[in-house]
Amino acid sequence: MNIKVRSGDTLWYYSQLFMIPIQLIIDSNQNVDSNSLQVGQVIKVPGFTTNNYTIKQNDTFWKIARERNLSIDAILLLNQELNPNQLQVGRTIKVPRRMVTSLVQRGKRYDSSRLFRDIGELREAYPFIEVNTIGESVLGKPLYEIKLGRGSKKVHLNASFHANEWITSPIIMTLLNSYLLSLTNNSPIRGLNMLNLYNQVELSIVPMVNPDGVDLVLNGPPEAVREEVININKGSTDFTGWKANINGVDLNNQYPAKWEIEKERKEPKSPAPRDYPGDAPLTEPEAIAMADLASREGFNRMLAFHTQGEEFYWGYEGLEPPESRVLATEFERVSGYQAIQNIDSHAGFKDWFIKEFRRPAFTLELGRGINPLPLSQFDQIYEKVLGIFLASLYM
Missing domain, CATH: 3.10.350.10 (LysM domain)
Structure with a gap:
Protein backbone atom coordinates (compact mmCIF):
# COMPACT_ATOMS: atom_id res chain seq x y z
CA MET A 1 0.00 0.00 0.00
CA MET A 99 -3.68 -8.70 4.54
CA VAL A 100 -4.55 -11.71 6.69
CA THR A 101 -5.00 -14.45 4.07
CA SER A 102 -2.59 -16.01 1.60
CA LEU A 103 -2.26 -14.59 -1.89
CA VAL A 104 -0.91 -17.96 -3.06
CA GLN A 105 -3.94 -20.18 -3.62
CA ARG A 106 -3.79 -23.80 -2.58
CA GLY A 107 -5.15 -26.59 -4.71
CA LYS A 108 -4.40 -25.04 -8.10
CA ARG A 109 -2.36 -26.32 -11.03
CA TYR A 110 0.81 -24.31 -10.82
CA ASP A 111 2.54 -23.46 -14.07
CA SER A 112 5.06 -20.69 -14.65
CA SER A 113 2.42 -18.07 -15.49
CA ARG A 114 0.71 -18.63 -12.12
CA LEU A 115 4.09 -18.46 -10.38
CA PHE A 116 5.00 -15.19 -12.12
CA ARG A 117 1.64 -13.69 -11.16
CA ASP A 118 2.08 -14.73 -7.53
CA ILE A 119 5.59 -13.30 -7.39
CA GLY A 120 4.30 -9.98 -8.73
CA GLU A 121 1.46 -9.84 -6.20
CA LEU A 122 3.73 -10.76 -3.29
CA ARG A 123 6.30 -8.14 -4.30
CA GLU A 124 3.53 -5.53 -4.41
CA ALA A 125 2.07 -6.52 -1.04
CA TYR A 126 5.39 -7.14 0.73
CA PRO A 127 7.90 -4.72 -0.81
CA PHE A 128 10.63 -5.71 1.66
CA ILE A 129 11.19 -8.83 -0.46
CA GLU A 130 13.72 -8.66 -3.27
CA VAL A 131 13.11 -10.42 -6.58
CA ASN A 132 16.10 -11.16 -8.79
CA THR A 133 16.39 -12.81 -12.18
CA ILE A 134 19.25 -15.29 -11.95
CA GLY A 135 19.03 -16.58 -15.51
CA GLU A 136 16.67 -17.87 -18.17
CA SER A 137 15.31 -21.26 -19.15
CA VAL A 138 15.98 -22.80 -22.55
CA LEU A 139 12.82 -21.12 -23.88
CA GLY A 140 13.69 -17.77 -22.33
CA LYS A 141 11.50 -17.83 -19.24
CA PRO A 142 13.00 -15.94 -16.29
CA LEU A 143 14.41 -17.92 -13.38
CA TYR A 144 13.44 -15.93 -10.32
CA GLU A 145 15.10 -15.81 -6.92
CA ILE A 146 13.16 -14.30 -4.00
CA LYS A 147 15.23 -12.92 -1.12
CA LEU A 148 14.31 -11.51 2.26
CA GLY A 149 15.80 -11.08 5.70
CA ARG A 150 18.67 -9.21 7.30
CA GLY A 151 20.69 -11.93 9.00
CA SER A 152 24.18 -13.23 8.37
CA LYS A 153 22.99 -16.85 8.07
CA LYS A 154 22.08 -17.61 4.47
CA VAL A 155 19.50 -20.33 3.80
CA HIS A 156 18.54 -21.35 0.26
CA LEU A 157 15.48 -23.34 -0.85
CA ASN A 158 14.50 -24.40 -4.35
CA ALA A 159 11.74 -26.39 -6.05
CA SER A 160 10.77 -28.00 -9.36
CA PHE A 161 14.15 -29.13 -10.58
CA HIS A 162 12.01 -31.93 -12.03
CA ALA A 163 9.06 -31.03 -14.22
CA ASN A 164 6.48 -33.51 -12.96
CA GLU A 165 7.33 -32.62 -9.36
CA TRP A 166 5.73 -29.20 -9.90
CA ILE A 167 3.64 -29.44 -6.70
CA THR A 168 6.83 -28.44 -4.86
CA SER A 169 6.54 -24.92 -6.32
CA PRO A 170 3.17 -24.00 -4.77
CA ILE A 171 4.31 -25.68 -1.55
CA ILE A 172 7.41 -23.48 -1.33
CA MET A 173 5.45 -20.37 -2.32
CA THR A 174 2.81 -21.09 0.34
CA LEU A 175 5.56 -21.47 2.94
CA LEU A 176 6.90 -18.09 1.86
CA ASN A 177 3.44 -16.49 2.00
CA SER A 178 2.87 -17.89 5.50
CA TYR A 179 6.19 -16.40 6.59
CA LEU A 180 5.25 -13.00 5.14
CA LEU A 181 1.83 -13.00 6.81
CA SER A 182 3.43 -13.91 10.12
CA LEU A 183 5.90 -11.03 9.83
CA THR A 184 3.32 -8.35 9.05
CA ASN A 185 0.68 -9.61 11.49
CA ASN A 186 3.06 -10.35 14.38
CA SER A 187 1.65 -13.87 14.56
CA PRO A 188 4.07 -16.68 15.54
CA ILE A 189 4.19 -19.91 13.56
CA ARG A 190 4.29 -22.94 15.83
CA GLY A 191 5.40 -20.68 18.66
CA LEU A 192 8.30 -19.12 16.75
CA ASN A 193 8.64 -15.36 16.33
CA MET A 194 9.22 -14.79 12.63
CA LEU A 195 10.61 -11.27 13.06
CA ASN A 196 13.48 -12.71 15.08
CA LEU A 197 14.20 -15.14 12.24
CA TYR A 198 13.94 -12.30 9.71
CA ASN A 199 16.65 -10.41 11.59
CA GLN A 200 18.86 -13.51 11.88
CA VAL A 201 18.49 -15.13 8.45
CA GLU A 202 18.73 -14.12 4.81
CA LEU A 203 16.36 -16.47 2.99
CA SER A 204 16.78 -17.22 -0.71
CA ILE A 205 14.13 -19.12 -2.70
CA VAL A 206 14.13 -20.24 -6.33
CA PRO A 207 10.56 -21.52 -6.57
CA MET A 208 10.73 -23.05 -10.08
CA VAL A 209 14.10 -24.15 -11.44
CA ASN A 210 12.55 -25.80 -14.52
CA PRO A 211 9.66 -23.64 -15.80
CA ASP A 212 9.76 -25.02 -19.35
CA GLY A 213 9.43 -28.57 -18.06
CA VAL A 214 6.64 -27.70 -15.62
CA ASP A 215 4.68 -25.96 -18.38
CA LEU A 216 5.21 -28.97 -20.66
CA VAL A 217 3.76 -31.36 -18.07
CA LEU A 218 0.79 -29.12 -17.26
CA ASN A 219 0.02 -27.46 -20.61
CA GLY A 220 1.55 -29.65 -23.30
CA PRO A 221 4.28 -28.73 -25.77
CA PRO A 222 4.64 -25.18 -27.11
CA GLU A 223 4.40 -24.97 -30.87
CA ALA A 224 8.03 -23.90 -31.28
CA VAL A 225 9.38 -27.22 -29.97
CA ARG A 226 6.34 -29.46 -30.34
CA GLU A 227 7.87 -31.89 -32.80
CA GLU A 228 11.15 -32.16 -30.89
CA VAL A 229 9.65 -32.91 -27.48
CA ILE A 230 7.14 -35.41 -28.87
CA ASN A 231 10.04 -37.22 -30.54
CA ILE A 232 11.98 -37.23 -27.25
CA ASN A 233 8.81 -38.57 -25.59
CA LYS A 234 8.74 -41.49 -28.08
CA GLY A 235 5.80 -40.11 -30.00
CA SER A 236 3.53 -39.68 -27.00
CA THR A 237 1.67 -36.49 -26.12
CA ASP A 238 1.30 -37.64 -22.50
CA PHE A 239 3.99 -35.75 -20.60
CA THR A 240 3.03 -36.71 -17.04
CA GLY A 241 6.25 -38.76 -16.71
CA TRP A 242 8.51 -35.93 -17.93
CA LYS A 243 11.17 -34.82 -15.41
CA ALA A 244 13.74 -33.19 -17.70
CA ASN A 245 14.06 -29.66 -19.01
CA ILE A 246 12.70 -28.89 -22.48
CA ASN A 247 15.95 -30.19 -24.04
CA GLY A 248 15.40 -33.62 -22.50
CA VAL A 249 18.20 -33.21 -19.94
CA ASP A 250 17.65 -34.11 -16.28
CA LEU A 251 18.71 -30.95 -14.45
CA ASN A 252 19.40 -32.84 -11.23
CA ASN A 253 21.97 -35.01 -13.02
CA GLN A 254 23.90 -32.05 -14.39
CA TYR A 255 26.44 -31.26 -11.68
CA PRO A 256 30.17 -32.07 -11.51
CA ALA A 257 29.99 -34.46 -8.57
CA LYS A 258 31.10 -37.75 -10.17
CA TRP A 259 28.94 -36.87 -13.16
CA GLU A 260 30.89 -39.39 -15.25
CA ILE A 261 29.51 -42.27 -13.19
CA GLU A 262 25.93 -41.19 -13.85
CA LYS A 263 26.69 -40.63 -17.52
CA GLU A 264 28.01 -44.17 -17.81
CA ARG A 265 25.27 -45.97 -15.94
CA LYS A 266 22.17 -44.00 -16.84
CA GLU A 267 20.24 -45.85 -19.50
CA PRO A 268 19.29 -42.89 -21.70
CA LYS A 269 22.26 -41.97 -23.89
CA SER A 270 20.44 -39.16 -25.62
CA PRO A 271 17.73 -36.62 -24.64
CA ALA A 272 14.91 -38.32 -22.77
CA PRO A 273 11.94 -37.46 -20.53
CA ARG A 274 14.06 -38.34 -17.49
CA ASP A 275 17.52 -39.43 -16.27
CA TYR A 276 19.63 -38.22 -19.22
CA PRO A 277 22.52 -36.27 -17.63
CA GLY A 278 23.50 -34.40 -20.79
CA ASP A 279 26.64 -34.57 -22.90
CA ALA A 280 28.70 -32.88 -20.18
CA PRO A 281 28.12 -31.33 -16.76
CA LEU A 282 26.50 -27.92 -16.63
CA THR A 283 25.38 -27.68 -20.23
CA GLU A 284 21.84 -26.49 -19.45
CA PRO A 285 21.07 -22.83 -18.64
CA GLU A 286 18.89 -23.72 -15.65
CA ALA A 287 21.61 -25.87 -14.07
CA ILE A 288 24.24 -23.21 -14.78
CA ALA A 289 22.10 -20.49 -13.19
CA MET A 290 21.70 -22.51 -9.98
CA ALA A 291 25.41 -23.29 -9.75
CA ASP A 292 26.30 -19.65 -10.35
CA LEU A 293 23.82 -18.53 -7.69
CA ALA A 294 25.23 -20.90 -5.07
CA SER A 295 28.81 -19.96 -5.89
CA ARG A 296 28.05 -16.25 -5.78
CA GLU A 297 25.92 -16.17 -2.62
CA GLY A 298 27.80 -18.53 -0.30
CA PHE A 299 24.72 -20.13 1.26
CA ASN A 300 25.19 -21.71 4.68
CA ARG A 301 22.71 -24.48 3.89
CA MET A 302 20.53 -25.61 0.99
CA LEU A 303 17.25 -27.52 0.74
CA ALA A 304 15.97 -28.85 -2.60
CA PHE A 305 12.28 -29.79 -2.73
CA HIS A 306 11.45 -32.90 -4.77
CA THR A 307 8.77 -35.63 -4.65
CA GLN A 308 8.07 -38.36 -3.51
CA GLY A 309 8.75 -40.77 -0.60
CA GLU A 310 8.50 -38.81 2.67
CA GLU A 311 12.24 -39.07 3.16
CA PHE A 312 15.28 -36.89 2.67
CA TYR A 313 18.94 -37.36 1.80
CA TRP A 314 21.60 -35.41 3.64
CA GLY A 315 25.06 -36.89 2.96
CA TYR A 316 27.48 -37.22 0.09
CA GLU A 317 30.72 -39.20 0.11
CA GLY A 318 31.34 -38.32 3.76
CA LEU A 319 31.98 -34.69 2.77
CA GLU A 320 29.02 -33.26 4.71
CA PRO A 321 29.90 -31.38 7.93
CA PRO A 322 28.83 -32.56 11.41
CA GLU A 323 26.10 -29.88 11.38
CA SER A 324 24.30 -31.88 8.70
CA ARG A 325 23.56 -34.74 11.08
CA VAL A 326 22.21 -32.34 13.71
CA LEU A 327 19.89 -30.73 11.18
CA ALA A 328 18.82 -34.10 9.76
CA THR A 329 17.85 -35.34 13.21
CA GLU A 330 15.69 -32.27 13.78
CA PHE A 331 14.15 -32.41 10.29
CA GLU A 332 13.21 -36.04 10.93
CA ARG A 333 11.69 -35.18 14.30
CA VAL A 334 9.52 -32.30 13.13
CA SER A 335 8.30 -33.89 9.89
CA GLY A 336 8.16 -37.64 10.41
CA TYR A 337 10.20 -38.01 7.22
CA GLN A 338 12.95 -40.64 7.19
CA ALA A 339 16.50 -39.26 7.21
CA ILE A 340 18.83 -41.14 4.85
CA GLN A 341 22.50 -40.22 4.88
CA ASN A 342 23.76 -41.82 1.69
CA ILE A 343 22.35 -43.35 -1.47
CA ASP A 344 24.13 -44.60 -4.57
CA SER A 345 23.63 -41.45 -6.61
CA HIS A 346 25.80 -38.65 -7.95
CA ALA A 347 25.65 -35.45 -10.03
CA GLY A 348 22.72 -33.93 -8.15
CA PHE A 349 22.59 -30.33 -6.97
CA LYS A 350 22.72 -31.49 -3.33
CA ASP A 351 25.74 -33.72 -4.08
CA TRP A 352 27.61 -30.89 -5.81
CA PHE A 353 26.73 -28.37 -3.10
CA ILE A 354 28.17 -30.60 -0.36
CA LYS A 355 31.24 -31.48 -2.45
CA GLU A 356 31.90 -27.89 -3.46
CA PHE A 357 31.22 -26.03 -0.21
CA ARG A 358 31.32 -28.70 2.56
CA ARG A 359 28.08 -27.27 3.94
CA PRO A 360 24.74 -28.90 4.78
CA ALA A 361 22.46 -29.71 1.86
CA PHE A 362 19.31 -31.79 1.65
CA THR A 363 17.14 -33.38 -1.02
CA LEU A 364 13.60 -33.54 0.39
CA GLU A 365 11.21 -36.07 -1.16
CA LEU A 366 7.77 -34.68 -0.32
CA GLY A 367 4.61 -36.79 -0.17
CA ARG A 368 3.99 -40.35 -1.31
CA GLY A 369 2.72 -41.86 -4.52
CA ILE A 370 3.37 -41.56 -8.23
CA ASN A 371 4.56 -38.29 -9.74
CA PRO A 372 2.98 -35.93 -10.40
CA LEU A 373 1.42 -36.14 -6.94
CA PRO A 374 -2.25 -35.13 -6.75
CA LEU A 375 -3.18 -31.78 -5.30
CA SER A 376 -5.31 -33.62 -2.75
CA GLN A 377 -2.01 -34.21 -0.88
CA PHE A 378 -1.16 -30.53 -0.73
CA ASP A 379 -2.28 -29.75 2.82
CA GLN A 380 -0.71 -32.88 4.28
CA ILE A 381 2.59 -32.19 2.51
CA TYR A 382 2.55 -28.57 3.62
CA GLU A 383 2.01 -29.40 7.30
CA LYS A 384 4.86 -31.91 7.35
CA VAL A 385 7.36 -29.76 5.49
CA LEU A 386 6.47 -26.64 7.49
CA GLY A 387 8.46 -28.02 10.40
CA ILE A 388 11.49 -28.54 8.17
CA PHE A 389 11.16 -25.03 6.77
CA LEU A 390 11.10 -23.50 10.26
CA ALA A 391 13.95 -25.67 11.51
CA SER A 392 16.10 -24.70 8.52
CA LEU A 393 15.77 -21.07 9.62
CA TYR A 394 16.04 -21.24 13.41
CA MET A 395 18.71 -23.93 13.91
Missing part, protein backbone atom coordinates in the same frame (compact mmCIF):
# COMPACT_ATOMS: atom_id res chain seq x y z
CA ASN A 2 1.34 3.42 -0.96
CA ILE A 3 0.82 6.51 1.20
CA LYS A 4 1.99 10.11 0.91
CA VAL A 5 4.03 11.80 3.61
CA ARG A 6 2.45 14.68 5.52
CA SER A 7 4.25 17.31 7.55
CA GLY A 8 5.57 15.73 10.74
CA ASP A 9 5.12 12.11 9.64
CA THR A 10 7.85 9.57 10.36
CA LEU A 11 8.37 5.91 9.49
CA TRP A 12 8.12 5.18 13.20
CA TYR A 13 4.68 6.80 13.28
CA TYR A 14 3.55 4.67 10.32
CA SER A 15 4.83 1.59 12.14
CA GLN A 16 2.68 2.44 15.15
CA LEU A 17 -0.32 3.50 13.08
CA PHE A 18 -0.48 0.27 11.07
CA MET A 19 1.12 -2.02 13.66
CA ILE A 20 3.86 -3.11 11.26
CA PRO A 21 7.44 -3.67 12.52
CA ILE A 22 9.53 -0.60 11.75
CA GLN A 23 12.26 -2.72 10.19
CA LEU A 24 9.86 -4.04 7.55
CA ILE A 25 8.83 -0.49 6.64
CA ILE A 26 12.48 0.60 6.41
CA ASP A 27 13.32 -2.41 4.23
CA SER A 28 10.31 -1.68 2.02
CA ASN A 29 11.64 1.84 1.34
CA GLN A 30 15.37 1.36 0.91
CA ASN A 31 15.73 4.40 -1.34
CA VAL A 32 14.17 6.66 1.31
CA ASP A 33 16.13 8.65 3.88
CA SER A 34 14.12 7.73 6.97
CA ASN A 35 15.55 10.72 8.88
CA SER A 36 14.43 13.24 6.27
CA LEU A 37 11.01 12.45 4.85
CA GLN A 38 9.68 14.96 2.34
CA VAL A 39 6.06 16.09 2.24
CA GLY A 40 4.34 14.34 -0.66
CA GLN A 41 6.93 11.57 -0.80
CA VAL A 42 5.46 8.12 -1.50
CA ILE A 43 6.07 5.48 1.19
CA LYS A 44 5.29 1.78 0.87
CA VAL A 45 3.55 0.11 3.81
CA PRO A 46 3.90 -3.70 3.65
CA GLY A 47 1.11 -6.10 4.53
CA PHE A 48 -1.68 -3.71 3.51
CA THR A 49 -3.70 -3.02 0.41
CA THR A 50 -6.53 -0.56 -0.20
CA ASN A 51 -10.23 -0.98 -0.86
CA ASN A 52 -12.58 1.55 -2.37
CA TYR A 53 -15.51 2.50 -0.16
CA THR A 54 -18.55 4.55 -1.15
CA ILE A 55 -19.77 7.03 1.48
CA LYS A 56 -23.29 6.32 2.75
CA GLN A 57 -25.76 8.43 4.66
CA ASN A 58 -24.59 9.16 8.23
CA ASP A 59 -21.08 7.84 7.57
CA THR A 60 -18.15 9.42 9.37
CA PHE A 61 -14.45 8.59 9.26
CA TRP A 62 -14.74 7.57 12.90
CA LYS A 63 -17.53 5.11 12.11
CA ILE A 64 -15.73 3.68 9.07
CA ALA A 65 -12.50 3.30 11.05
CA ARG A 66 -14.21 1.66 14.05
CA GLU A 67 -15.94 -0.92 11.83
CA ARG A 68 -12.55 -1.97 10.44
CA ASN A 69 -10.56 -1.78 13.67
CA LEU A 70 -8.47 1.05 12.22
CA SER A 71 -7.25 4.38 13.49
CA ILE A 72 -9.08 7.37 12.01
CA ASP A 73 -5.71 8.76 10.95
CA ALA A 74 -5.07 5.65 8.85
CA ILE A 75 -8.06 6.66 6.73
CA LEU A 76 -7.17 10.35 6.77
CA LEU A 77 -3.69 9.48 5.52
CA LEU A 78 -5.13 7.83 2.40
CA ASN A 79 -7.66 10.61 1.74
CA GLN A 80 -5.72 13.80 2.39
CA GLU A 81 -7.72 15.78 -0.17
CA LEU A 82 -10.98 15.26 1.75
CA ASN A 83 -12.46 17.32 4.57
CA PRO A 84 -13.59 14.69 7.12
CA ASN A 85 -16.30 17.04 8.34
CA GLN A 86 -17.87 17.39 4.89
CA LEU A 87 -18.22 13.85 3.55
CA GLN A 88 -20.45 13.59 0.49
CA VAL A 89 -22.80 10.62 0.07
CA GLY A 90 -21.72 8.65 -3.00
CA ARG A 91 -18.10 9.84 -2.81
CA THR A 92 -15.52 7.05 -3.09
CA ILE A 93 -12.69 6.96 -0.58
CA LYS A 94 -9.75 4.63 -0.02
CA VAL A 95 -9.70 2.42 3.05
CA PRO A 96 -6.62 0.45 4.17
CA ARG A 97 -7.06 -3.31 4.43
CA ARG A 98 -4.68 -5.52 6.36
